[in-house]
Amino acid sequence: MKKTYVYYLFFCFLIMFFTRCSKPYQQALPIVQFVSAVPYGLADTLLLSGYITSAGASDVEYTGFSFSNVPTFDLLSHQVLLNSNPDGTFSALVTAYNDSTYYFEAFAANQYGYTVSNVFKYTVPAAKPDSAPCNIPRNTIIFNDNNWTPASVFGSGGQNPYGSYYVEADFGAGYSIDIYFNMVPTNGEYLVLSPNNFVGYNGSHYIATLIMDQDYPFNQNGYVYITQNKDGSTTLSFCSLVVNMFSTNFPVSAKITYH
Amino acid sequence: MKKLLLLTLLLQCFACSAIYGQYGLQASILAPTGYYQYVLKPAVGAEFLIKSGDMDDIYSFGGSIGYAKFNPTQDTFRTYATGGQGFLFPGYEVIHSYQEISVGVTNDLRLLPERKICPVIGFDLYFYVITVSEDDYAETIIQSSSQGDNYWLLSILPRVGVQYKINESLYLTGGFGRSMSLTGIVQGQVLWKTFFNLIYCP
Known part of the structure; x- marks a missing residue:
């Protein structure tokens, strides 16, 4: 009888062991x-x-x-x-x-x-404002070492030869510069590429392309700098970019503000 | 393969009947392990058994037919689909019922057949028909509801136990084994089976 009781206990233990609850x-x-x-x-x-x-x-x-x-x-x-x-x-x-x-x-x-x-x-933090690393008076275009004050500067979206936004600075005497972007430019630096190579973004930089008097593209390399001002205006600046007109290279720098 | 198995089972059942052997009922607790231990709760199963020979024989074989119903561990499972589209589509699965009907071939080896309490080693082969009703959903790509889809599974069950002779015509056996699926068209199933059966020897 005792032996039977031991077997009985043994089976109770086995049942407890093998029928344990499922896991959560x-x-x-x-x-x-x-x-x-x-x-x-x-x-x-x-x-x-x-x-x-x-x-x-x-x-x-x-x-x-x-x-x-x-x-x-x-x-x-x-x-x-x-x-x-x-x-x-x-x-x-x-x-x-x-x-x-x-x-x-x-x-x-x-x-x-x-x-x-x-x-x-x-x-995502806002990009820091960026400005050209050269000393240029505000609202000034320096073309071939001559200072000009632009008669008008404006930015505009819509249909453009390049990209989807451009800034045009008309500095009189029939001269103008168009700067093209593939977006409304915000704080930062934009690599200058020739119109033929213009893309919105090349994998490391956003791109700008510049054309003088709608006919003369600026040479590649260099940067355009954008500063978004607290009053809602935007300042665009660049240093010693080069445009080739009539087989002559002309240095151009600028600091212009537009709304 | 399935036909051959069924034929074997039928032949074995006929053989058992012809020998006029033993028959009885078995209750078991089926505790899933592996994949299913997170999906299905342990279930109680019932089987009808028929065995050859006598309770004092060293070896007897037989057949069984049984039924078990499992309940899911929770109402909803967080499943998903990928669909080869480069996205993981979140979804869910609701198991309404999970039932098994089993047909088995049993083999028993009594180690001390002359004793009142006798250790038994067994080896069974089971063919399961599993019936599942469920809802499947994966955002934008799957929305299905099945009522009683059938799957089959072939499993082996090595087991050990102890047999207790109540009198000259009745004996009780208790034990446990591990059921392991060999093949089938459903996720492989492994479970612990703890069983008690009462066998009548005319």
């Missing part, structure tokens, strides 16, 4: 953390980083990021899908504009499902 589903899912959003070397570019703190009950198959301008957003919003890394880290470059607030989240998925991190709020 949440434990099967990966745990993911949004680590950082930092401005990257390229203009309007952020480097996003995430980290898998736990893979869950199976290997992580996908990772990625989603973001939006609003705090509540769908996982498909601006989604970047990545494969998983054995060390748990993942990162991606995304386009995010200066002086704008974004909400980011990282996600990870394994065989059981997906999880998302907490939402991370980040405001």
Whole structure:
């Protein structure tokens, strides 16, 4: 009888061991953390980083990021899908504009499902105002060492020979300079390329192209600098850019302000 | 392969009947492990057993037919789809029911058949028909609702247990085993099976 009782206890133990409760589903899912959003070397570019703190009950198959301008957003919003890394880290470059607030989240998925991190709020800092590294009086164009005060300066969007925005400075005597951009220019420096090579962005810089009197393109290289002023005006400046007219190179510098 | 298996099972059942062996009922607790331990709760299963020979034989074989119903561990699972489009589409899955009907071949080896309490080693082969009703959704690409989709699975079950002779015509067996799927058209299933059966020997 005693022996039977021991067997009975043994079976009770076995039942307890082998019929233990199922595990919570949440434990099967990966745990993911949004680590950082930092401005990257390229203009309007952020480097996003995430980290898998736990893979869950199976290997992580996908990772990625989603973001939006609003705090509540769908996982498909601006989604970047990545494969998983054995060390748990993942990162991606995304386009995010200066002086704008974004909400980011990282996600990870394994065989059981997906999880998302907490939402991370980040405001991309505004670009610092930039001005030409040469001493030019305000509202002045220096053409071939002669100072001119422009009769009119204005910026305009719409249909242009190059890009989608241009600034025109008319400095009298039939002379004018048109500076073309592929965007409304904001604080920063813009690489000068010839009209033939004009693109909005070359992978490292935003581009400007300049044409004198609508016929004479400026040579490549050098920069145009943009400063957005507190009164809403914009100052455009450049130093010793070169325009070739009638087979002669003329240096041109300027500091002009427009609304 | 399926036809061959069914034929084998039928032949074995007929053989058991012809031998006029033992029959009884089995209750089991099926505890999923691996993938399913996060998805399905342990279930109680019931089986009808038929075995060859007598309770004092060293070896007996037989057949079984059984049923088990599993409940999901939670109402909604956070699933997704990728669809090869470079995006992860968030979604969910709701399991309304998950049921198994099993047909099995059983083999028992009694280590001390003459004793009142006797250790038993067993090895079973099971063919499962699994019926699942569920809702699947993945944003913009999947929205489906299935009512009773059937899948099959072939599993083995090595097991150990102890047999207790109640009297000359009844004995009780308790034990446990690990059911491991060999092949099938559904995610491989591994589960612990703890069982008790009461067998009648006419």
